[in-house]
Amino acid sequence: xxxxxxxxxxxxxxxxxxxxxxCHQTWSHSYMFWYRQDLGHGLRxxxxxxxADITDKGEVPDGYVVSRxxxxxxxxxxxxxxxxxxxxxxxxxSETGERYYNEQFFGPGTRLTVL
Amino acid sequence: DQQVKQNSPSLSVxxxxxxxxxxxxxxxMFDYFLWYKKxxxxxxxxxxxxxxxxxxxxxxxxxxxxxKSAKHLSLHIVPSQPGDSAVYFCAASGTSYDKVIxxxxxxxxxxx
Numbered sequence: 001x002x003x004x005x006x007x008x009x010x011x012x013x014x015x016x017x018x019x020x021x022x023c024h025q026t027w028s029h030s031y032m033f034w035y036r037q038d039l040g041h042g043l044r045x046x047x048x049x050x051x052a053d054i055t056d057k058g059e060v061p062d063g064y065v066v067s068r069x070x071x072x073x074x075x076x077x078x079x080x081x082x083x084x085x086x087x088x089x090x091x092x093x094s095e096t097g098e099r100y101y102n103e104q105f106f107g108p109g110t111r112l113t114v115l
Numbered sequence: 116d117q118q119v120k121q122n123s124p125s126l127s128v129x130x131x132x133x134x135x136x137x138x139x140x141x142x143x144m145f146d147y148f149l150w151y152k153k154x155x156x157x158x159x160x161x162x163x164x165x166x167x168x169x170x171x172x173x174x175x176x177x178x179x180x181x182x183k184s185a186k187h188l189s190l191h192i193v194p195s196q197p198g199d200s201a202v203y204f205c206a207a208s209g210t211s212y213d214k215v216i217x218x219x220x221x222x223x224x225x226x227x
Contacts, residue, residue, distance in 0.1 A: 004158075035217075042121075042204055042219035043159070058214060090158050102147055102208050102215055106158030 003027075006091050006107040014115050019078045021110050023091030031094045032074040033104060034058075034066065036087040043090065049074055081114045088112070118142045119207050119218040127224045134192040136221050138205030141186065145207040149215065150179060150190050153202045162203070163190070195225045 004025040035043040045058030047066040065077045092104040146167035151159035165172040205218040
């Protein structure tokens with residue numbers, strides 16, 4: 001299906017385990033983003049990517065790793081999960097160009113619980 | 116320190132009335148503003164945007180007003196409908212930025 005998908009939709013893990021959240025988009029958008037949503041904080045940017053093999057840190061990158069070997073995929077890895085990483089994670093993408101760049105298309109989210 | 120603020124965590128409005136959601140920002144370099152709408156268990160979806168060269172942008176029932184001198188924008192929904200019940204995020208960006216900064220959101224409930 002066209003659009004942006006995330007998997008899994010729900011994940012429960014334990015402290016110290018490695019977890020990878022997947023994101024896939026079919027629009028060939030250049031930009032991709034990972035956000036976490038926490039009550040009182042809204043959406044906070046974790047990492048973003050302007051193109052394949054180009055990634056950069058956002059506001060809250062500590063404890064997370066990203067890669068982008070293909071334009072359509074942007075996985076987010078928690079190398080050693082902590083309880084503070086319990087959150088809802090959203091992946092987003094946008095086209096290049098000044099105006100369209102700013103309008104991001106979001107996936108449905110992954111609810112992650114770290115016990 | 117939050118660069119984009121939405122000081123009302125929640126808002127309740129009667130169906131048919133006007134909903135006004137407010138947003139304040141602190142960074143004078145922001146020159147493009149967006150509103151996103153989010154239903155439970157879904158990702159946010161883009162609603163409306165405004166560039167700093169304008170002070171108003173309208174799309175159907177939704178109008179965004181920008182007051183640059185006050186660093187304030189507002190989203191007006193007229194008339195409000197029960198289907199508008201959602202969390203609304205204000206967001207801001209600058210042309211020199213790669214990133215969009217989101218506010219904490221306002222939960223709107225439209226009561227039938």
